[in-house]
Amino acid sequence: xxxxxxxxxxxxxxxIGKKIILSGWVHNWRDHGxxxxxxxxxxxxxxxxxxxxxxxxxxxxxxxxxxxxxVVAVEGTVRKRGEENPKLPTGxxxxxxxxxxxxxxxxxxxxxxxxxxxxxxxxRLKYRYLDLRxxxxxxxxxxxxxxxKIARDYYNExxxxxxxxxxxxxxxxxxxxxxxxxxxxxxxxxYALPQSPQLFKQILMMSGTDxxxxxxxxxRDEDPRADRQAEFTQxxxxxSFVDTNDIISIxxxxxxxxxxxxxxxEIPLPIRRMGYKEAxxxxxxxxxxxxxDMKLKDVSDIAKNSTFKVFKTVIEKxxxxxxxxxxxxxxxxxGSQILTRNYIEKDxxxxxxxxxxxxxxxxxxxxxxxxxxxxxxxxxxFDAAQLEQIAKRFDAKNGDTLLFIADTLKNANKALAPxxxxxxxxxxxxxxxxxxxxxxxxxxxFEWNEEENRCDSTHHPFTAPIExxxxxxxxxxxxxxxxxxxxxxxxxxxxxxxxRIHRPEIQQKIFDLLKITRQQAQDRFGFFLRALDYGxxxxxxxxxxxxxxxxxxTGTDNIRDVIAFPKTQKGQxxxxxxxSSVDQKQLDELNLMLKPEx
RNA sequence: GGGGCCGUAGCUCAAUUGGCUAGAGCAUCGGACUGUCGAUCCGAAGGUUGAGGGUUCGAGCCCCUUCGGCCUCGCCA
Numbered sequence: 118x119x120x121x122x123x124x125x126x127x128x129x130x131x132x133i134g135k136k137i138i139l140s141g142w143v144h145n146w147r148d149h150g151x152x153x154x155x156x157x158x159x160x161x162x163x164x165x166x167x168x169x170x171x172x173x174x175x176x177x178x179x180x181x182x183x184x185x186x187x188v189v190a191v192e193g194t195v196r197k198r199g200e201e202n203p204k205l206p207t208g209x210x211x212x213x214x215x216x217x218x219x220x221x222x223x224x225x226x227x228x229x230x231x232x233x234x235x236x237x238x239x240x241r242l243k244y245r246y247l248d249l250r251x252x253x254x255x256x257x258x259x260x261x262x263x264x265x266k267i268a269r270d271y272y273n274e275x276x277x278x279x280x281x282x283x284x285x286x287x288x289x290x291x292x293x294x295x296x297x298x299x300x301x302x303x304x305x306x307x308y309a310l311p312q313s314p315q316l317f318k319q320i321l322m323m324s325g326t327d328x329x330x331x332x333x334x335x336x337r338d339e340d341p342r343a344d345r346q347a348e349f350t351q352x353x354x355x356x357s358f359v360d361t362n363d364i365i366s367i368x369x370x371x372x373x374x375x376x377x378x379x380x381x382x383e384i385p386l387p388i389r390r391m392g393y394k395e396a397x398x399x400x401x402x403x404x405x406x407x408x409x410d411m412k413l414k415d416v417s418d419i420a421k422n423s424t425f426k427v428f429k430t431v432i433e434k435x436x437x438x439x440x441x442x443x444x445x446x447x448x449x450x451x452g453s454q455i456l457t458r459n460y461i462e463k464d465x466x467x468x469x470x471x472x473x474x475x476x477x478x479x480x481x482x483x484x485x486x487x488x489x490x491x492x493x494x495x496x497x498x499f500d501a502a503q504l505e506q507i508a509k510r511f512d513a514k515n516g517d518t519l520l521f522i523a524d525t526l527k528n529a530n531k532a533l534a535p536x537x538x539x540x541x542x543x544x545x546x547x548x549x550x551x552x553x554x555x556x557x558x559x560x561x562x563f564e565w566n567e568e569e570n571r572c573d574s575t576h577h578p579f580t581a582p583i584e585x586x587x588x589x590x591x592x593x594x595x596x597x598x599x600x601x602x603x604x605x606x607x608x609x610x611x612x613x614x615x616x617r618i619h620r621p622e623i624q625q626k627i628f629d630l631l632k633i634t635r636q637q638a639q640d641r642f643g644f645f646l647r648a649l650d651y652g653x654x655x656x657x658x659x660x661x662x663x664x665x666x667x668x669x670x671t672g673t674d675n676i677r678d679v680i681a682f683p684k685t686q687k688g689q690x691x692x693x694x695x696x697s698s699v700d701q702k703q704l705d706e707l708n709l710m711l712k713p714e715x
Numbered sequence: 716g717g718g719g720c721c722g723u724a725g726c727u728c729a730a731u732u733g734g735c736u737a738g739a740g741c742a743u744c745g746g747a748c749u750g751u752c753g754a755u756c757c758g759a760a761g762g763u764u765g766a767g768g769g770u771u772c773g774a775g776c777c778c779c780u781u782c783g784g785c786c787u788c789g790c791c792a
Contacts, residue, residue: 149755182719185742199750206753228726229742231753288781292792304717312792339791471718471788577792631792643772675785685784 119190119218126162130209132195139164139212140220142192142250143183145231153180157191160255165211166191166199176217182710186223186230192216232468238677242691245682257671257679260379264667265332267378268352271371277328277354283333284310288642290580293337299707310336313660316645319579319617322656323648330354332663335690341686343664348684354614355658361600361616363658365556368604368612376552379670384554392559401530403560406538406608407662409546413533414510415439416521425498427478431523439529440521441537442511445481448545455544456518467521468539470525474522474532482508484515538608554606562599563630571632576601578627580615590626592611600657611666621649
């Protein structure tokens with residue numbers, strides 16, 4: 118076998134005259150009769166080969182039968198090209214082939230790799246090895262590698278140890294649905310694949326490892342989305358004797374490093390922080406997209422005095438009227454009209470209906486000689502002073518559109534937050550390539566679970582309350598602030614963590630409030646509660662969503678684009694055809710019996 | 716569990732209100748050509764319209780069932 122001396126992305130004009138060997142896949146070929154061009158591709162790039170019938174008639178004959186994706190090695194001389202190809206880094210040179218060796222033939226590919234046109238994802242997933250050969254996919258894999266490499270180096274510098282935790286773990290029915298793995302040696306018992314190494318990393322702190330990290334696979338058996346797979350990767354971190362500021366400061370530097378190394382973008386540090394309440398009040402959600410302003414405002418106080426029945430009824434029932442103010446024109450004043458009546462009453466109304474909103478009420482702002490007012494089908498239910506007051510509340514300008522949703526506070530926010538994001542995008546309120554980071558802090562420790570009539574952890578049951586609120590555990594748990602923090606960029610949560618509870622009695626109180634009985638706590642977390650008893654240092658940590666970060670860094674909105682071998686929305690791997698049925702013998706060994714379908 | 720979009724040649728798509736032998740570009744195969752780089756030109760082959768059933772004189776198109784892909788609500792401590 119000819120052994121390569123260079124790669125297909127390497128040769129430059131300085132190499133002209135050198136005798137070299139290249140190996141790779143045939144990317145494309147152009148047969149001009151007596152002259153024959155062949156593009157050779159490997160991970161590093163593409164290099165043009167030339168075969169001249171007059172100089173090397175044997176090779177010219179041999180190359181006629183070579184096709185796309187055949188694997189070949191060639192020996193030849195680097196020379197200057199007649200006309201350069203500015204699209205390729207190697208575009209100034211070519212290889213005059215003196216010897217060619219076919220290392221492997223290839224079946225005709227089911228789709229064309231050369232043209233980066235759209236190929237159905239189904240096909241790409243089935244022939245993933247072909248899809249991954251495409252330069253764009255290679256680049257995504259490389260970005261992923263570089264990020265994990267940067268992270269490993271960074272944590273190593275700071276004294277963190279990379280420690281593996283079990284993949285075969287104990288099932289905890291809280292949280293997401295577990296993937297179960299039957300255990301052969303203890304009949305009728307199951308392992309669960311970890312939803313996260315949460316308890317293990319805390320126990321590592323109890324074990325005195327002080328600083329831990331892991332780039333770790335996590336499993337949650339819930340329906341996938343464009344940015345969610347059942348199987349995903351976290352950069353998981355925990356440290357002892359730290360507070361919120363320690364974790365935040367370590368990680369905003371790391372995130373800044375990611376953005377600098379991959380996109381050459383400087384993130385100004387420190388990243389701003391915003392309290393949970395401020396985020397929800399102004400943006401309706403705890404992961405606000407801060408690339409544009411457009412804050413939500415409450416107009417319940419004005420609406421309740423109007424004669425508009427829809428508003429009045431909602432408010433009487435304890436609901437709110439909240440809204441946003443949006444420029445009606447694309448890219449701001451002067452752009453073309455976008456918030457047309459049709460767009461609002463059809464597109465946007467259908468959009469918010471997905472989030473449970475019954476409808477959108479809208480008003481158009483007019484400014485007549487400094488006197489603000491509003492027009493629209495519901496304007497008649499308000500007097501002039503009220504309309505002016507509403508316009509002023511939004512600091513609205515002539516031509517702006519005000520959009521309102523009347524519902525419970527929670528439901529109104531649930532619809533308005535995505536509506537705000539959609540409008541920001543549709544009306545082009547921000548440019549491409551902008552990244553607005555924010556740490557969200559001061560989360561409530563609990564949320565009220567109406568159906569179960571108890572508290573639910575906002576974050577998870579191991580999150581510590583702030584010291585000042587400890588006393589409220591017995592009196593007013595819903596008003597307790599937690600020591601949790603999320604890192605958000607452009608409305609996407611890319612990580613979150615907390616300072617953990619390190620005192621057993623507080624951990625027990627939390628379980629009590631979550632209405633987890635002592636018995637249940639022992640069954641599920643007994644090992645953990647026991648470990649807490651043996652001298653647990655104060656500790657805290659964070660987990661960064663690796664897949665989501667790579668998505669943002671590579672500019673794709675599809676998580677499957679950043680995972681080498683992803684699964685479809687039904688959890689299948691189209692390449693291997695997992696999941697699949699198993700032999701009766703395997704079931705017997707596990708003491709399992711299948712129920713008939715349906 | 717619910718809602719939406721989609722499925723036609725190897726690939727990407729087209730086919731008027733249901734109407735003649737289901738078309739095009741690329742790929743494939745054959746031929747031509749000494750400078751292309753998404754080569755070009757000439758020609759050929761390529762179809763159970765995802766599957767099954769129904770309505771009709773006639774179905775790619777309408778109806779029902781089903782399979783698959785994507786988006787989404789719920790779900791994701």
